[in-house]
Amino acid sequence: MGQYMPGNSVFHKMRGTTKLICFFWILTAVLLTDSAAGFFLLFLTAGASIALAGIGLRNMGKTIARLKVFFSVIFLMNLFFFSPEQAWWSCWIFHISPAGFEQGAGVVMRVVFLLVFSRILIATTTPVELTGALEILLLPLGVFGISTGELAMILSVAVQFIPILSKEADQIRKAQIARGAKFESGHLRDRAKSVLPVVIPVFLAAFRRADELALAMEARGYRKTKAQRKQCKFRVHVRDVQAVVLSCAVCITQILL
Amino acid sequence: MKHQLSEVKCAVLTAASIALCIVLPMAFHAIPNAGNIFLPMHIPVLICGLVCGWRYGLLCGIAGPVLSAVLTGMPPAAVLPGMAAETAVFGVAAGFMMKTVHTKRLFPDLYISLITAILLGKVISGAAKALIFSAGQYSMAAWVSASFITAWPGLLLQLALIPAVVAALEKSKLIPARYPKKSGRFQ
Amino acid sequence: MSIELNQISFCYASHTSYGEYALREVELFIGDGEFVGIMGHTGCGKTTLAQIVAGLLPPFAGTVKIDGYDINKKGYDRKLLRKKVGFVFQYPEHQLFETTVEREVAFGLKYGGLSWNERMERVKDALECMGFAFERVRKESPMSFSGGEKRRIAIAGVLVSDPDILILDEPTAGLDAKSRSSLHKIIAKLNQRGATVLWISHDADSLCKYADRIIVLEKGKIVMDGPPREVFADQTKTEQYQIGTSQARVISEMLQKRGFKFERKPITYQELLDDLCNYFKKGG
Known part of the structure; x- marks a missing residue:
């Protein structure tokens, strides 16, 4: 599932949590980038990351190319509508301005970098690692009364339910199509009406399975565990620390630039 | 016979809802254009919040979109933070409203909670997006109104769909009836 | 309503490296009004075959002709196909969603252009065929019935469009003996009235009693095709294909x-x- 690409790079060897933390620092960095120098720094970071992760440039290029329409629209919208003052060229409501150009380019580049970094993350981390990392990051929710044990259980059950519910949803969809529900053709209104016959049975199926599972768990003595410190088998490698520090540095630099 | 939703059941229901955050959009992908209009990922989050309470709604609201992005790449990373913020608020608000609003009838409770949750979600995420993405360039009002204008068919669908789902769940005895009444049906 | 399959192949996940052939070059002709049982071990392709006949899955290769018309050709009226072919999935009670029984059963007639009264006539017939008293159940919620009753309601929802071809995927799974035999009798009656029936099952007993012909699948190919007496004659074969007897x-x-x-x-x-x-x- 997902776009994981097996490999042996530095990134592949890093633990999921580290990568996720780095990702958030870099994410913030991308969002804060405002100057040309800042973008250049991002460019360097991205280039280094791609090289370290061992992902082909062509692959990356494909991902970006797929969204070229989206990018063009955003760029052009900003170019033409952003700021009516200091325009190079004006016509009715269209104003091409340098500010618009900068803004448009900025937004597009930010999204591109976001894509690049998230692609690197997903390509070098297996879904299992990612869910594990996600679980750790959701720990703060323990404050609200959901213990870590419960959280781990919920996430792992959720992942297991996905293929099961997917199959059920597919079967329900086909059953309703066989009865005449219109998904393939017809007005949007017809298609909207056909949503109910799929969504309701899918929820019923999901809740039914959840019911059975909960019953089985309770019958086997499962009880909600109090919030407890997770058994941390954390062996922090040098490279983990390096990665986090580096990402942090990139972020801070962006603030300064 | 009134039975409450046990903790374990809530937890497993939340897991099922999170799974549906991934499964529903995939099922809708078979229908062209449906994803943008029907916003299928919001539905399990809202239902989870309405049925299980605000804690679980919050968890579903965060874990759902994030897990979906992680496993299937949808929503794309650029859109994710905004969407997750929105759904997180949905989950919390829906759960909170169901706890506070008791009109003695199921459907009014649901509608009030849903509308409040959706409004709050849109406003708060709109504000967040305005702050993060444009650092004050576009006004907050623009962001908020943009999100309402493009999404209104989806909102209508959610308002029609979700109470129907909850009613069906109650009728099938998969969740305890909010206002149990003496059954008049004799077999 | 004859069914003709020509060189049908189907592959799951064909675009990935681990795609698997569920059906290989299957050739099949089923004449009008036949009662055909489909058997085979789990995973042999029975459900895939049935879904391809019903037009729910497009074949990878080959043609599906119903009454001589290629159903996957551009321009074929899919609405007509949905009416002509009724498909009862496994555990059909899981597809119930409406608020009343009459609306649930009437769903299959939604786009037929019939008036409400005409539709209710058909709904009444379908429900009575499945053993319900129409006036008593019509306004009830489908969810409030027992499992067996829900299943009968779901099947009524398929029969309401008066299909010429009826495909059933293990319709008696999980039913008690009495419900099972009464469902068999109903399907047999429909077959006598002229419907072509395709019945997927592991239950050799009932297929021996009702089916004219049994098709056995293994790993995506038809390995046996004949009247029940022939098919079950050889015990080594029935063991090999895991169809029991x-x-x-x-x-x-x-x-x-x-x-x-x-x-x-x-x-x-x-x-x-x-x-x-x-x-x-x-x-x-």
């Missing part, structure tokens, strides 16, 4: 080993009973 057959085999001599190989209880009566009448 009817209880009557098992009993007759056991009796034969102990010296009873039968003229033919009985496959249903009734035949076994008759053969035993004849045997004893002749003095054993």
